[in-house]
Amino acid sequence: MTDEGSTAGDKGELREFLRTRRARITPEEAGLTPAPGVRRVPGLRREEVAQLAGVSVDYYVRLERGRGSNVSEAVLDAIARALRLNDDERGHLFAVARPARTRPRPLPPQRVRPGLYRVLETMTEVPAIVVGRRTDVLATNRLARALYTDFDALPYRERNMSRFIFLDEAARGLYPDWEEVARSSVATLHLYAGQHPHDPRLAELIGELSVRDPDFRRWWADHDVHRRTFGSKRFHHPVVGDLTLDYEALTVTGDPDQVLGLYTAEPGSPSEEALRLLASWSGEVATGDRPHLPLPG
Incomplete structure (x- = not known):
């Protein structure tokens, strides 16, 4: 600009x-x-x-x-x-x-603070995930990797929640309310696009999803916007079955484009028991934590 x-x-x-x-x-x-x-x-x-x-x-x-x-x-x-x-x-x-009147500067790389990584790993009973610009997945704890997928094992450009939702077949089975989750993801991207209209990696992501998924292309044209705050989601996990989890999306101090997502189950509910089973299963299959590498830009 x-x-x-x-x-x-x-x-x-x-x-x-x-x-x-x-x-x-x-x-x-x-x-x-x-x-x-x-x-x-x-x-x-x-x-x-x-x-x-x-x-x-x-x-x-x-x-x-x-x-x-x-x-x-x-x-x-x-x-x-x-x-x-x-x-x-x-x-x-x-x-x-009322866009900014100054020439946009390249976005600096997003890095999760070491202290926040340590906080994630101390959370052994709740899935925790840090999502950054354009829904990039910046960090996860073991239980979040067991709930979703091992984002750490993916190439950098594929560590993205919107890509997971639209392009990974496992996501459609994981979310019983897949359309609701997918539309919310599109609306979150639209809100980000209004704040960072000149992000080249956003343009690349939108272009890829528009070409590869007709649902994304149609919903992107709706121009809905949505900010992640709190709510509940239903999951159907291939190992532990059905869960209904409440989530809180907390903005990370020092970087408003980083959001810490925490998932909890109602005490005494079948979902809490399923979450305990998922934690036990993830501990059994873990072969050691992979190093966390920051995403570029």
Whole structure:
């Protein structure tokens, strides 16, 4: 990006994000009386968004087409309210509508601190995983490797959670709710793309997944965004069977692009027993920990 403004890619993301958000809301849901006649677009028209946001139609059209400059926080707030954006969507709108005006610098390599590695390895009863930029898997403990796959044994470029979800056949059997998990992964990548639109490794990942998986390609076009925070996931593990695990996604101090994911089971539940069995099994099959190597960039 140069000082003259956003790139064509940034403008395209803003245009498609606003278009897809408009398409989700009917005039009735927005409290408007639909104009008579056949509507050619799903959801709200541009002039209806402008009306709800209190801006001129010309201004909103120019903004959606990426031609707006120095758009104010107040205007973006008004558009976010008109489109009923959640917190993640609002943050994404601000990121793509007001991109940095300075030339982007190459992203430095992500490295997990040695102390955090030691913390992971002390966690013997819960799966723990550190996920970085573009859903790269930076570090795992033994139980996480037993739950998912041994990411440490994979080439660098394949140590990625989105690649695992979409390109590893084992993932479709591991997640009973595979579509929900996969769509969430796509939305997480979209949120990251708004923050780091010039990451060449992200472009490589998106290109590969779009070519190799039609589901990814279709869901990427939806422009949904999602930030990992907390929730629950169901697993069907080939060794210990069904588990329902709660997860917490904690931002690592010192690197907001690193997230520590922890999985726990409800005390006294069958999932807790299955997790104990998985820990026992992973200890029996372990042949010694492989060295952890940082991912480049």
